[in-house]
């Protein structure tokens with residue numbers, strides 16, 4: 001198997017809404033992993049994380065995770081990060097019989 | 101049902117106002133997440149995988165139609181138009197914004213609801229039989245005692261920071277335990293001794309990482325001592341329960357480590373000092389509390405057992421539903437009806453806002469405005485005239501809540517799993533959906549008979565997998581979801597903990613594995629009347645292990 005390059009992404013939950021967010025290169029937060037800044041090394045990501053941790057009112061419990069990178073695409077590898085990136089895999093509400 | 105007095109009302113409103121201030125300070129950055137977390141958890145607010153989650157308390161599962169309408173409104177206004185009923189008979193909203201939570205709590209307070217005791221290391225929401233007050237087999241309605249216990253436990257200053265969370269359940273129906281009482285930190289069973297009413301006290305049950313069946317520590321407690329005895333148990337636990345290791349902090353570990361006899365001695369010694377204190381319940385207080393749970397204004401009707409028998413003996417959808425979802429009632433002419441929240445392909449326990457509204461309307465029409473939530477994640481209309489079953493059935497069919505699968509394989513408990521939960525290892529809802537679709541044939545489900553399947557997305561066991569006749573546990577194998585299968589558990593009076601028979605299965609094989617287990621059961625049962633659990637207990641685990649791990653398809657699973 002060819003070696004897939006690894007990158008590191010900073011993520012957390014937006015304090016106001018609780019929604020998943022990823023750190024962009026410009027320091028703002030994106031809802032899509034596609035907009036995340038891929039750090040080349042874990043050390044670099046951890047150093048940036050230390051700075052981000054000060055922004056408590058914006059982001060809650062930020063952390064770094066490793067992902068795969070092919071071209072411009074960042075792909076999380078664990079089931080947990082895939083689900084965080086894509087949202088629940090199940091339909092969000094029951095079929096609305098009552099409204100029909 | 102219980103109605104708030106001015107103290108209850110004040111307490112709940114003040115709590116909402118206090119939380120509003122805490123949220124404002126969190127949003128302004130004045131409070132860090134570390135400082136805010138214990139405060140939000142005391143108000144039922146979690147931060148989950150995708151969003152905040154608010155767990156709303158439904159004390160002992162009892163809801164009025166007015167409260168159900170409010171839940172609909174709150175789900176619609178502040179969430180994504182649905183809610184999820186849980187095994188503690190509560191309701192979870194999966195997407196509230198932080199700034200909206202104080203507004204939600206204000207709205208809930210209007211209908212005597214809140215999110216207190218749904219999180220944190222306190223005494224959690226008290227649970228009981230969803231048929232409380234109407235079950236023919238109950239000695240008496242346990243809810244007055246649940247409410248007395250709730251009032252004692254809410255904001256009890258001594259028990260605000262227990263070593264771990266603490267769960268209490270009541271059962272009043274002898275061997276027909278419908279509250280999984282033996283898997284609670286304390287289980288209270290209402291019993292008769294020589295004509296005197298009192299309680300058996302069971303302590304130290306639980307699921308999670310270390311499943312334990314509780315021990316009987318008092319065979320008969322006179323009812324006036326209920327609270328003083330519970331307090332004595334809590335005091336011993338609060339003092340001696342471990343705080344150094346979260347996995348060893350539940351009372352089940354303490355009871356195990358001290359031994360039930362020594363634990364009993366400690367509790368009785370503590371109780372000696374307090375049993376004649378102000379904690380002693382007087383008859384007038386018990387009577388006052390009973391007044392809140394008096395029977396609704398039933399019509400005086402003849403017995404409807406024969407009518408129910410006739411309805412059940414048909415061969416259409418109504419008959420099957422009446423056989424599976426309707427039970428007899430203690431009041432002549434009435435029945436209790438379970439609304440299935442297990443429609444194939446939908447997340448178990450979920451209800452949309454508009455379904456909630458219609459359920460509330462139907463409760464007004466058919467059930468004196470009363471609804472109960474079951475720990476198996478369904479709803480019950482407790483007081484339906486048997487003569488109106490046909491009409492109710494038609495209304496529930498239109499609403500998608502008449503799936504006739506209560507007690508069948510598809511009537512499963514399923515936790516939110518990795519689709520929502522921050523602690524999860526694997527998804528549980530898609531597995532539940534695949535199972536409900538695979539076994540959708542209701543004739544097949546009826547042929548399988550009584551079968552409790554339970555799924556958890558991690559070892560915390562919110563989906564009660566240890567006590568499923570068939571239990572499924574999600575695990576993480578190097579970042580990939582896998583599922584452990586266990587067999588032979590029971591949450592009832594014949595409590596038993598399921599056994600793991602071999603290695604786990606990847607997601608694409610777990611439903612096939614369940615199907616193999618079912619085929620083996622059908623092959624081995626002595627008659628169609630022998631239920632899955634009976635067969636498993638009679639033949640043991642070997643034939644099931646063989647079917648799961650013995651052949652080529654599963655050859656690699658049997659290696660270790």
Ligand code: SF4
Pocket residue numbers: 515516517518521522523524525556557558559560561562563
């Ligand atoms: S069992 Fe685990 S995954 Fe399921 S709700 Fe509980 S903590 Fe979450």
